[in-house]
Amino acid sequence: MAELRLTYEDVQGVFSIMPTPATDDADQVDAEDTVDLDEAARGARSLVEDDVDAVMINGTFGEAATLTEREWRDFTETVVEAVDGAVPVVAGPLTLNTRTTIDRAKFAREVGADGLLLGRPMWCQLNEPATLQFYRDVANAVPELGIVVYYNTAAFKGGFSYDLWDDLADIEQVVGAKYGSFDVKYYDTFRSIGDRVRLMPIEYEWYKAHRWFPEGAVACWSGTCASSGPLPVTLLRDAILAGRDGVAEELTDRIWWTNEPFHPEGDAVRRAGESEEFARYTIPLDKIRIQAAEYIDAGPCRRPYHIIPEEYAEGARESGRRWQELVAELEADNPLERPA
Numbered sequence: 001m002a003e004l005r006l007t008y009e010d011v012q013g014v015f016s017i018m019p020t021p022a023t024d025d026a027d028q029v030d031a032e033d034t035v036d037l038d039e040a041a042r043g044a045r046s047l048v049e050d051d052v053d054a055v056m057i058n059g060t061f062g063e064a065a066t067l068t069e070r071e072w073r074d075f076t077e078t079v080v081e082a083v084d085g086a087v088p089v090v091a092g093p094l095t096l097n098t099r100t101t102i103d104r105a106k107f108a109r110e111v112g113a114d115g116l117l118l119g120r121p122m123w124c125q126l127n128e129p130a131t132l133q134f135y136r137d138v139a140n141a142v143p144e145l146g147i148v149v150y151y152n153t154a155a156f157k158g159g160f161s162y163d164l165w166d167d168l169a170d171i172e173q174v175v176g177a178k179y180g181s182f183d184v185k186y187y188d189t190f191r192s193i194g195d196r197v198r199l200m201p202i203e204y205e206w207y208k209a210h211r212w213f214p215e216g217a218v219a220c221w222s223g224t225c226a227s228s229g230p231l232p233v234t235l236l237r238d239a240i241l242a243g244r245d246g247v248a249e250e251l252t253d254r255i256w257w258t259n260e261p262f263h264p265e266g267d268a269v270r271r272a273g274e275s276e277e278f279a280r281y282t283i284p285l286d287k288i289r290i291q292a293a294e295y296i297d298a299g300p301c302r303r304p305y306h307i308i309p310e311e312y313a314e315g316a317r318e319s320g321r322r323w324q325e326l327v328a329e330l331e332a333d334n335p336l337e338r339p340a
Helices: 037-049 069-083 098-111 128-141 162-169 186-193 203-212 231-241 245-259 267-272 276-280 282-293 310-332
Strands: 013-017 054-056 089-091 115-118 146-151 174-179 198-200 219-222
Touching: 013 174, 013 231, 037 054, 037 069, 069 089, 069 098, 089 098, 098 115, 098 128, 115 128, 115 174, 128 146, 128 162, 162 186, 174 219, 186 198, 186 203, 198 219, 203 219, 203 231, 203 245, 219 231, 231 245, 231 310, 245 310, 276 282, 282 310
Parallel strands: 013 054, 013 219, 054 089, 089 115, 115 146, 146 174, 174 198
Antiparallel strands: none
């Protein structure tokens, strides 16, 4: 196997996911060239300068499903060039089939990406033997790129059995997993794959996961939070890895507070990991929240995911404003500077 650009050991810290910044007319049906490449480069550099450990792109709110092929390629290359090797860049090549996914993966490899954020084709729910073969096919086609499994049960129509996780962990290129919903299976999945795949929880569940697995749970993924200004998440990382449990718990609670208005069915449903309405409106909710926080100019949503009930949109705006407030508070009073 070729030497991996992204290894298991590289999957540490904050793996931030950024949006694909959109031009002002990106929500129009006849829009062309809708990626604001200047903002994409600026946003990627800002994340790196503000101390994230990796940049992941072309996920759900990255609108990979609604970009043209040229837009996807231009955005991917722009981010890789902007980051310039400072941290790993993990590109999302997923399409509705294996062949074009591999074409994109090869392009990502050629422009210098380090890894792949890889879900599974989603027109029909993919059965487990086909899912395993899909990951093997992509891994064999681009053996240099470490794979972060994009595990999102809502987007990809179902979860994985423990046997499938075990089989995926045997693929050498599979080095990490973005574990979308922190459900009751997380604990047993983590135990089943051991030190073969770095299983990353979302940032507001990271402290809990690290208490269970202090040696293994050393990375998280962060989507709208990091892309709204990563300081609370990078401080959480520093607190967890320094053993500052009190600070980590405080930061987790404050991050939860920003999420309270974000989820249409309420915070209690979100904490339970069951939010059908959020899954229905993930793309506009995430982009609206990022826009309100004013860290990255995400721009409008591309069709057909541009329509959202106003009450949901306002909840996302309030969540973004709360995040912006939290960032300002932490800039003025860093809890890690207090005596241990």
